[in-house]
Amino acid sequence: MTETADIRNASGVLEQGDPAVDPRAFRRALGQFATGVTVIATSAGDQVVGLTANSFSAVSLDPPLVLWSIRKKSGRAPAFINNGHFTINVLAEDQMELAGMFGRPHEEQFAEIDWTAGRHGDPLLTGAIAHFECVNEAVLDGGDHHILVGRVERFARYDGAPLLFSQGQYGVSSSHPELALTAASAVAPCAEPAEEPLFMSLLQATDHHMSALFQAHRQQVGVTLPTSRVLNRLFRGPCTREVLEQEAFLGENAVENALSDLADEGQVVEAADGTWALTDKGREVRAALRRSAEAFTTAQLRGIPEADLAAAERVLRTLLDRGHPQG
Numbered sequence: 578m579t580e581t582a583d584i585r586n587a588s589g590v591l592e593q594g595d596p597a598v599d600p601r602a603f604r605r606a607l608g609q610f611a612t613g614v615t616v617i618a619t620s621a622g623d624q625v626v627g628l629t630a631n632s633f634s635a636v637s638l639d640p641p642l643v644l645w646s647i648r649k650k651s652g653r654a655p656a657f658i659n660n661g662h663f664t665i666n667v668l669a670e671d672q673m674e675l676a677g678m679f680g681r682p683h684e685e686q687f688a689e690i691d692w693t694a695g696r697h698g699d700p701l702l703t704g705a706i707a708h709f710e711c712v713n714e715a716v717l718d719g720g721d722h723h724i725l726v727g728r729v730e731r732f733a734r735y736d737g738a739p740l741l742f743s744q745g746q747y748g749v750s751s752s753h754p755e756l757a758l759t760a761a762s763a764v765a766p767c768a769e770p771a772e773e774p775l776f777m778s779l780l781q782a783t784d785h786h787m788s789a790l791f792q793a794h795r796q797q798v799g800v801t802l803p804t805s806r807v808l809n810r811l812f813r814g815p816c817t818r819e820v821l822e823q824e825a826f827l828g829e830n831a832v833e834n835a836l837s838d839l840a841d842e843g844q845v846v847e848a849a850d851g852t853w854a855l856t857d858k859g860r861e862v863r864a865a866l867r868r869s870a871e872a873f874t875t876a877q878l879r880g881i882p883e884a885d886l887a888a889a890e891r892v893l894r895t896l897l898d899r900g901h902p903q904g
């Protein structure tokens with residue numbers, strides 16, 4: 578068992594209970610399941626509507642069926658039920674902005690993006706990594722959602738990596754670092770000495786390892802990742818909920834939950850114009866988190882000579898600067 582798994586088991590359950598008593602905790606538990614992100618769209622003449630959805634799932638190969646669910650209260654639900662057809666666009670890792678745009682009520686979304694019409698006129702978004710053109714097979718009752726089962730008439734797959742969504746935030750996929758580190762020796766012929774891992778693989782494995790340790794540390798000090806991101810963003814100045822979603826790279830529900838928790842604890846306030854800001858207490862908590870992150874970093878780096886650290890920092894900064902050239 579890894580060090581992180583030990584910490585996780587030792588700290589025990591984080592939240593549990595009856596979903597009806599604490600719906601937000603229930604949502605956070607559901608968010609432990611990682612998904613891709615889709616934009617699902619339908620059209621009737623000039624009327625085109627679409628929304629971001631991560632409830633998409635494959636159902637059957639023969640016949641080819643998929644499903645997803647839409648909030649019954651969504652203003653767009655009647656269009657999906659009445660039009661009888663829809664397209665599913667699986668978003669690529671560089672389409673986070675589209676996911677945000679289609680995750681909010683917005684009338685002019687399709688005027689602002691590139692798409693072509695599929696066989697029923699439904700949008701096929703340019704840059705998506707897969708398209709599925711569907712007709713409604715069934716609309717089932719799913720509590721506060723309608724479950725739409727679609728029969729896939731046509732599909733297309735494109736090159737590219739998927740955008741992911743889990744724990745209330747967007748992510749990108751990468752091979753598991755243990756695979757990255759063992760891949761070289763796994764493919765090497767047995768008679769050959771094991772190859773040194775690539776620098777890239779080391780970076781990836783280190784990032785994964787440190788992130789997991791830091792997540793465990795965050796849990797121990799009692800903050801969630803969305804809460805700490807919201808505090809960090811508001812520390813730079815007040816902003817609206819929408820700006821928080823974009824700049825803290827969080828989904829709508831994660832921002833809503835974090836703001837609600839922080840407001841309950843008197844750490845943030847909403848102004849009359851809809852902007853959110855830190856209170857004095859919020860500033861104190863954010864400063865304490867910063868100190869705790871610094872202490873965590875110091876503990877991780879202990880025993881490494883200063884000169885090695887300075888050299889490592891120079892290498893990392895050089896690589897980053899090459900990715901984001903100034904001017």
Ligand SMILES: Cc1cc2nc3c(=O)[nH]c(=O)nc-3n(C[C@H](O)[C@H](O)[C@H](O)COP(=O)(O)O)c2cc1C
Nearest residue numbers: 628629630631632647648651652653679680681682
């Ligand atoms: C990552 C992500 C996944 C979502 N998944 C769904 C979903 O599966 N079903 C749904 O009804 N809404 C989902 N939403 C919310 C809708 O996109 C959002 O409610 C809609 O765009 C707002 O329009 P409405 O007022 O018509 O609901 C999701 C939002 C995000 C950001």
